[in-house]
Amino acid sequence: MAKDEVSASAVGAPMKRREDVRFLTGKGSYTDDMNRPGQSYVVFLRSSVAHGVIRTLDVEAAKASEGVLAVYTHRDIEADGLGGVPCGWEITQSDGSKMVEPAHPILASGKVRHVGDPVVAVIAETKAQARDAAEKITLEIDALPAVVDMRSAETAGAAVHDEAPNNVCYDWDFGDKEKTEAGFAQAAHVTTLEFTNNRLIANAMEPRACIGEHDAAGDRYTLITTSQNPHVIRLLMGAFVLNIPEHRLRVLAPDVGGGFGSKIYHYAEEALVTWASKKVGRPVKWTADRSESFISDAHGRDHVTKAELAMDAEGKFLALRADTMANMGSYLSTFAPCVPTWLHATLLAGQYTTPAIHCRVRAMFTNTVPVDAYRGAGRPEATYLLERIINKAAAELGLDQAEIRRRNFIRPDQFPYETPVALTYDTGDYLATLARVMTMADYAGFEARRQEAAGRGKLRGLGLSCYIEACGIAPSSLVGALGARAGLYEAATVRVNPTGSVSVFTGSHSHGQGHETTFAQVVADQLGIPADSIEIVHGDTDRIAFGMGTYGSRSLAVGGSAIVGAIEKIVAKAKRIAAHLMEASVDDIVFEDGQFKVAGTDKAKAFAEVSLAAYVPHQYPIEELEPGLEETSFYDPKNFTYPAGSYLCEVEVDPDTGVIDIVGMWAADDFGKVINPMIVEGQVHGGLAQGLGQAFIEQCVYDANGQLPSGSYMDYAMPRADDLPSFAVETDLVGTPCTHNPLGVKGCGEAGAIGSPPALVNAVVDALKPYGVQHMDMPLTPQKVWTAIDAATPKMAAE
Amino acid sequence: MYDFQYVKPANLYDAVAAMGSEDAQALSGGQTLTPTMKQRLAQPGTLVDLTGVPELKGIEVGPDSVTIKAATRHVEVERSAELRAAIPALVELASRIGDPQVRNRGTIGGSVANNDPSACYPAAVMALDGVVVTNNREISASDFFQGVYATALEENEIVTAVRFRRPDSASYQKFVQPASRFALTGVFLAKFGPEARVAVTGASENGVFRHAGLEQALSASFTAAAADPVAVSADGMIQDLHGTPAYRAHLIKVMTKRAVQACGG
Amino acid sequence: MPSVSMVVNGRQVSGEVEGRTLLVEFLREQLRMTGTHVGCDTSQCGACVVHVNGESVKSCSIFAMAASGAEVATIEGVANADGTLSVLQQAFQDHHGLQCGFCTPGMVMSAADLLKINPNPSETEVREWLEGNICRCTGYHNIVKAILSAAATLRGEAVAAE
Missing domain, CATH: 3.30.365.10 (Aldehyde oxidase/xanthine dehydrogenase, molybdopterin binding domain)
Structure with missing residues (x-):
């Protein structure tokens, strides 16, 4: 490639972001920007009470309200045998027992447990009609004492879940207690600090949104959602909530306006719109108002800690x-x-x-x-x-x-x-x-x-x-031993197209991180081709083999490594093709600057010549090598x-x-x-x-x-x-x-x-x-x- | 938001007539009303947009007073050279309301008629011995503001202008609430000859008020130190996430002293 | 339903709306111009900033009917006629003034209004002007840099043209 192209996209160069132009011109495609033919809108009636028993729930007036297509409560959810929202990690307590893991119903069943707990889903022709109808629902809740301050939760006298009468989910410890106590015994000085790590709300600027759609012809569902990890959503929602196998469920996470963790999780609204789209026979869209986000997006932090540090006289x-x-x-x-x-x-x-x-x-x-x-x-x-x-x-x-x-x-x-x-x-x-x-x-x-x-x-x-x-x-085996219900590898497919352009399908997801640029730099560097001929595809379970998504600063270290793994396979195969084309031993082929060269000679084939040969295998080692140039790699970190x-x-x-x-x-x-x-x-x-x-x-x-x-x-x-x-x-x-x-x-x-x-x-x-x-x-x-x-x-x- | 009928009268006569329709509500810049309606906390039957009424626009600077017509936007106050020469503190106040986009829409009439306990303008109206002019009368500031979101306005009555007395010097000191950027405590100080007037917004559960103790002390001696011995009681001050009554009471004094200093006292 | 007409990015448009239809809803849902975003319901985030008659406003806090007859400019109309990025847009890309892109249209529209009023703002003036635009990704550092840089470029062009 030309020298300026090399320097602009080289690893270590501050290459301008390729995704910026669409965002700067209003052409981004966020979930709420999308509209499906025949789309309806869902509005959730949420609990305004923190803790209570649902005494009366009458939705008849809402059903009769103008424009309403359907009104669902937990009865409809249970009638269809849906699961609850699953948890992806199980902690083993200090006494060897498992953590308390209560059910998390999609719509509140019998009891509400926080302000914002969804109770009823109202689906109508327009959002305003759905909201008007929601106001006609009679919901009476007998309030119970709310457990709010976790420091007194054990003795609050009220249980958020019956399974956890003292409101303890788990009591866990880690480290060498005896050795630690020994350290304190010989300390010259002990410093103590009691503190709160304050609760936060992620507040990605794009509120959560999702659209569920069901294709009756193929009995296939599509969920478009504001997610950091569409494959994880497909797995959790398909396997644990809706009982839809992967091949009949596509999850798309298009342009996503920030996540910061809050868009990792599978949320009840995603399951509801997907399930309801088949029930009403129409796509169903939900977009959170910001005030709704405050009471329905997962919050962060919120620890209360007492810490003690033992030191010798020198502060060691x-x-x-x-x-x-x-x-x-x-x-x-x-x-x-x-x-x-x-x-x-x-x-x-x-x-x-x-x-x-x-x-x-x-x-x-x-x-x-x-x-x-x-x-x-x-x-x-x-x-x-x-x-x-x-x-x-x-x-x-x-x-x-x-x-x-x-x-x-x-x-x-x-x-x-x-x-x-x-x-x-x-x-x-x-x-x-x-x-x-x-x-x-x-x-x-x-x-x-x-x-x-x-x-x-x-x-x-x-x-x-x-x-x-x-x-x-x-490392998947490590996190598995620690209670994760998933592996934490990443997947990538690198498809070299016949003319030498490259499509990279990554399980990582970009919601502001600029993967379309950084990943292209990695690929350009490895293959010696211009970034312009590389596309980075993410956010679609139908197009990407698999993926665990983006969180924990993992995309480049894990997702990028998977891309490198796929590229290594590509180069290995391409070397064999190049060796055949140049009638040389594969051991003599070196790949540098986008050229396959026979070491010690001036013989060389350009990257695109080799890729073309892979798809037009006229002169090709067809007996020992399949045509095509596409490889997938799963990278599990060490x-x-x-x-x-x-x-x-x-x-x-x-x-x-x-x-x-x-x-x-x-x-x-x-x-x-x-x-x-x-x-x-x-x-x-x-x-x-x-x-x-x-x-x-x-x-x-x-x-x-x-x-x-x-x-x-x-x-x-x-x-x-x-x-x-x-x-x-x-x-x-x-x-x-x-x-x-x-x-x-x-x-x-x-x-x-x-x-x-x-x-x-x-x-x-x-x-x-x-x-x-x-x-x-x-x-x-x-x-x-x-x-x-x-x-x-x-x-x-x-x- | 509930639906409503939107009307935009072209003159004051039509505006007053439109206000006679059932559940009519005046709309000016809409920077407070629109969010309130989104939360379904207001349900007007008719919304009467006053921004097309020419009689409600403009700034008049006289030798003793300044009149700002009700539909004059904050940005117009902020950028008025005439006003800056007459009462710079008022221009400063307008320049710190909300954000630039809010100032491009919000109006003085809307602010005064709404009488949000944390709004800035009510403090200026009180301290500058202001008069609220409506389509059928003039109301002194002390009569107009009647507590949180409460004013002397009667049904169908429209604020047409606010008139301020020109002070010898004045300063508005706003301590912002970090989230809303409204005044957590704002003090408008105006000096007319020996008389000091101190109006406080954001602090009291009863809305904007004048602080007699501070006024007395500063009228006797217009120095920051004169405010020090004045007792500012926390009784009746707002308690919320952002400030205790004691903190607000403290801020009243701090802001007052800063205002005195800004006035050269 | 009442009808409303206005000029959006130089194009005459009209549509049927309710009284309660906000300008941003008219743009996004009727005109399908989805570059203008909604990030809050209390008029603070600024993702919805557009220009009405040349001034930046929050399109979530103005009714479509109130913009009747107005000239409205949105992010979709900011690029140069040949489709290349305007100086301000280009500065945002050059200085990495955006990450997820959600607040970006409002940021650009707000900044464009600032540079019209104040072609030579200080860093403090830029930061204060952006009071009505919340960004969760960038920490504002590069947005401020981009706006200051665009201002410099625009001043340079003005000098060159004289």
């Missing part, structure tokens, strides 16, 4: 102990049980050599929206725990926040490093990322900046956070990948109002090999905004009755452009490539959201040092900061 970590309560909400969402356990406790070594770790997790049912993975999923909670308690320890010991970390880092010569919580880190250089971020942020100059700010009446603080995450989820980095956040607090001004946010990340630095930096920017949002502005609040006052953008603060600073992000400064996948990549999608919350909180606590503040729970709203200052002020005045 001896042992770490954590006791966490994790909110599951009212039902178990697809991956919910694994988030506070296997994605949380296993990360508690962080970047450090802590020799003994023990973590107990109790998962609680409450009358709130189900909680599941949200950008980072368990790893932000682990990082927050560590990075906050370390700063508290540093303050107690009088150590610099960077120095205490340096004393405890796993050193570069210690890799591969086996942690006491089951993971083996393959590679990393934590001293390097720390040193880099300190330079970027002018760490040494901070005290002068603090003084200058004090002169203006402002409290300045600097907060450090050093995160690690486990990405590229995950280990997690371990991106890591160091973040610094600098803030100024206005002591009069408690307002936090984020004046600097620096990120030094080691993502291993970077394919497209522009996209990778963009991923970090977005993660930082979400992490900072969690730390200082995003507040998901249930009241004592289980109502959600923060149920719209009027009360749930989304970070906006003027809330945030410009970010300084460096992603390619050190780079310790992943050792076990063919691309050397680690994953970058969640890092920003993992590393930034403790950095901001550490910065604010640092700023409030004169007031003796040791900790505040996120989000650090102005009111909360001012209250902390106000509470400390009389004490200061007295001193």
Whole structure:
């Protein structure tokens, strides 16, 4: 290919995104943009009560309402023998028994368990008619006491599910308890931190939507849905809910407007529209209003933790102990049980050599929206725990926040490093990322900046956070042993078309990550052909062999590796064709720059000549080789990948109002090999905004009755452009490539959201040092900061 | 949203007539009413769009007062050079309502008639000794605002203009609620000779109000320090996710002091 | 049902609507112009921003009837006549100012209005202008860069044309 084409699409080049043109011209194709012939609309009547028994449910008036095609309740669901919404992960408790796994009906059956629990589905010619009809339904609920605060859920006197009388889903622990206790016994100093990791709402800008359609001729269903993993939806919905085999069910996830975890899960609405499309004989469309999203999309985080860190006199970590309560909400969402356990406790070594770790997790049912993975999923909670308690320890010991970390880092010569919580880190250089971020942020100059700010009446603080995450989820045999009900490989098919263009079918799904560009760069690099002749196809179970989808920063590390696997098969076969064409031994064929060459000669065949021969096999080794040039590969990762980095956040607090001004946010990340630095930096920017949002502005609040006052953008603060600073992000400064996948990549999608919350909180606590503040729970709203200052002020005045 | 009949009268006479139809509701910029209707919290039978009424548009700056016609949009206030010269604080206030798209639609009449407890304009009307002009009378600010979302407007009565007295100096200090960007607490301070007027929005359960203690102190001594000893009670202040009564009471004082400083006091 | 007509991206259009039909519903459901998005129901996210008579507005907060006779511009009409990206659109691509693309049409329409009013905005002015546009993907960093860059390019062109 031409030189400029090579440099523009080369691995490591900031190639402009190929998907952008359609998005920038209004030609994106999101689910709600699609309309099927004869389409009808469903509106759900949802519970406005957090917990209660359905006493009266009368839908006759709704059925008679103008434009109504059908009205369904749990009776119709049960009559057709449908299953409930399944959970994809089973946790084995400390006592060896299985977690409590209650049924999750598509429409509430007998009882409602959270505000937003769907009770009735009304299908009509128009959305307005469906809504008008829904208002005619008589739904009377005898309210039961709502279980809202998980800290008192065990003794609430009310059970969300009869199967869990104390509202405990599971009581689980991990790590070496005795060794941990021994570590504490010899400690010179123990730091304790009790905190909440606040509940969040993902708020992808595109609300969830889906369209179900049934083709009576072939008895075949199609579901178009806002999903991060269409094959997973096909599997869960087809096998567990609707009893439709794969070959009669197509799931499409077209352009999807952000996910952040919330679009991984199989939701009741998807099953309902698919099932109902056959019942009413019309396509059925559902689009959430934003206020509906707030009470029906899975929420994130929501942990309450007590952590203790044992150290020797020099601040060397001896042992770490954590006791966490994790909110599951009212039902178990697809991956919910694994988030506070296997994605949380296993990360508690962080970047450090802590020799003994023990973590107990109790998962609680409450009358709130189900909680599941949200950008980072368990790893932000682990990082927050560590990075906050370390700063508290540093303050107690009088150590610099960077120095205490340096004393405890796993050193570069210690890799591969086996942690006491089951993971083996393959590679990393934590001293390097720390040193880099300190330079970027002018760490040494901070005290002068603090003084200058004090002169203006402002409290300045600097907060450090050093995160690690486990990405590229995950070796299937490992996750199977841990309770996953699926494998976590990825699939890819590479089809070389006769004229040498290439179609790549990937099981990964792009909903903002730019796979159409990054994956094309990988393929262009491997095959030596221009990116323009490569198409990346995703999001359609009919076109793609299989797929496990996009979450956990896995797409390039796992999905990209599957593409590489398929390409390797393509090249191996093409070499045999080329050898035949050039009458050479296959061992003498080398493939470079898009040419098959006979080593040591000037004989060569272009890539397209070989592909043409594969489809026009006139001169072809037909006895020993099939025609065609298409290969599929399933890549099952050998280990997690371990991106890591160091973040610094600098803030100024206005002591009069408690307002936090984020004046600097620096990120030094080691993502291993970077394919497209522009996209990778963009991923970090977005993660930082979400992490900072969690730390200082995003507040998901249930009241004592289980109502959600923060149920719209009027009360749930989304970070906006003027809330945030410009970010300084460096992603390619050190780079310790992943050792076990063919691309050397680690994953970058969640890092920003993992590393930034403790950095901001550490910065604010640092700023409030004169007031003796040791900790505040996120989000650090102005009111909360001012209250902390106000509470400390009389004490200061007295001193 | 429930359906309704939409009418857009071309003059004030027709507008008043249209307001006589059953369950009629005036629509101006619609930046508050439309979302309310989407939630099915309002069910007007007829929506009377006032934005086509020429008598309701324009800004008049006189030697002692300023009149802003009701259907004048926030963006027009924000960009009025005449107004900026007369009462810059009013221009500042308008420039921070909602976001640019809201300001391109929202109007002063709509804001005043709605009397949202967290809206900005009511504080200006109170502090600037304003008069709300309707199609059949003039109502002083203190009579007009009657609590949360409650005003002296009678059925079929349309706000046609708001008249402000020109102060010697004035400042509006808005502390935003981080999600809605409405005022969590907003203080409009105006100085007329020795008289200081301090109006507060966003804070009280009874809507916009003037703070007698702060006014007295600042009328005696127009300095930020003069506000310090004034007791601002948390009684009757709003408690919500974003602020306790004590926090709001505290913010009233902080915002007032900042307003004094902005006025050169 | 009342009928409404307006000019959308230079084209005269009309249709039957209800009083309650929002401009965004008219665009998306009747005209099948789906570039304008709906991301919330409280008029905050800005995914639905279009221009009405040259000013940016939230098309979810204005009734179709209220836009009767108006000139409406949407994301579908922003590209150059030859189909290439406008300076502003190109800047969004060049600076990676979009990820999932859902908020992008509203961002572009909002930014276009800013640059018309203020051809030389500061970073702070850009950030404040975007108060009514929420993006969950980019952290705004690259959106701000794209708008500042487009402003510079547009100023340069204006100089060159003089």
